[in-house]
Amino acid sequence: MRPRAALRHCRRGLCGGWTPSRHDRTRRAQGRQCPPPDGGVEAPSQRAGGRLERRGARHLFAFRQAAALDPALTAFERYFGGSLSDQATFDRTYETACQRFDGRSDVEIIRADTISGFAQVRDRHGDGAFDFIYVDANHQYEYVLRDLLYYQHLLSADGVMMLNDCCHSQKGMNQNLGVLEAVGNFMKRADFTPIALTSTDMSDLIIAREGSAVAKALDAAIDASDIGFVEVMPQMLPAAHIRVSPAGKTRVSFA
Template sequence: MDVALSGLLLHADRVMKVVDCPRSRLYDVVAAAFQAGNCRPAMIELGVHKGDNAARLMELLKPRHTVLVDAWSADSLKTYSHFDRLPPWILPLTAFERYFGGSLSDQATFDRTYEVARQRFEGRSDVEIIRDDTVSAFASIRDRHGDGAFDFIYVDANHQYEYVLRDLLYYQHLLAPNGVMMLNDCCHSQKGMNQNLGVLEAVGNFMKRADFMPVALTSTDMSDLIVARRGSQVAEALDAALDGSDIAFVEVMPQMLPSAHIRVSPQGRTRVSFA
């Protein structure tokens, strides 16, 4: 390894970029990193809903194979809160019925959503849909494809702490050495508290157990996060892609990630703070 590349890897390994851009721009960055490595990725998405995000990822990343995992089950929402009576800072599930298109206690709501996703990708030999919980799906995917077979994994299933941590600890084994994981709603904000999110806390725990590091975090109230293996070439490629873009960012120590929280200005603008 030459001195210049070694220096870039060391830089990418010791900083996290807090970026001023929406999620869609991070997809562009991931696509650029894969293109730089001449990689046409294989992809997994955990948490599919109607398939809007999966379709966007496929358009930008142009994966050679995609596995979409979602239970599409009313029973999966029984873990929304561990308490019989919801704490006042957590919104009831009825608050999200408009997003899901019906009652969240009615399995028919999820059956309709599944049909939308199924029909969206029907007839595509490069798309595999698994209607199951993420752990059962993991076993199926591992048996069929083996460890390290995927280059990009988007984690957006159950957002409660224990379930996010479990998904990360399992699915890291399916990720290639130069693979990328991305998480949605990785933040501590009022909106996050209202939805009982535990993504940020789960990632913080995961980083202590696995040799991954945060690469980029969006400065939004429902932040998106890119993680990659420490010292990997893809971490350097992501860092270089951000450096070469017009995306504004600041660099912070990656150990600061668990302290991230959202501050909202009097004008309503959201910013990530570590103070």
């Protein structure tokens, strides 16, 4: 496993995302966990007419601006544009996602908890249908472990899974994150190994099946890049935590 500073995910939100495998290149499923207090989604913008179109973005941004001025909200709630105990917060983000992907035949939006969503995706696409699964729903230990145990079945033999907020940091502890513990337990039960961990305050982790072609390819790609990294034994992953310097710089520590 190689903690490194330059690998970043391309979208955030409490969601589970699936990218189609080589068997189904024209389809994509996006699962969303929306019920409070777990949910919300921020989807990438849609390109239309040769320009980047951001339908719905201003609508959500206006609520975020208003939420930023509300002293009763936590920083986490201000990020989502409202109270996490208010269903309207999640309704707005869901509506924004629907607007951005309106008219896209290659995108499915599933509004459900992750287990109900898993059943729907499995019924439609079958096991091993996806090359990439992004796990970013409820961050508490039991829920993350459950999602990993279920969604591994949808991953192709050479697919990868990515987890958000896989770290011990002050911000993470404030949210009672259990992602790091869950993935450590999961790798004891399944044939997965960590590939890369970002050296950031809310770390992202990439895992893949041990000995898979994609794991070897990712290692080779990183070795050939100019990304600085430190290689450690996979067994050290559960000990990872974030240290922040007085200057505000973050780094992963195993001490």
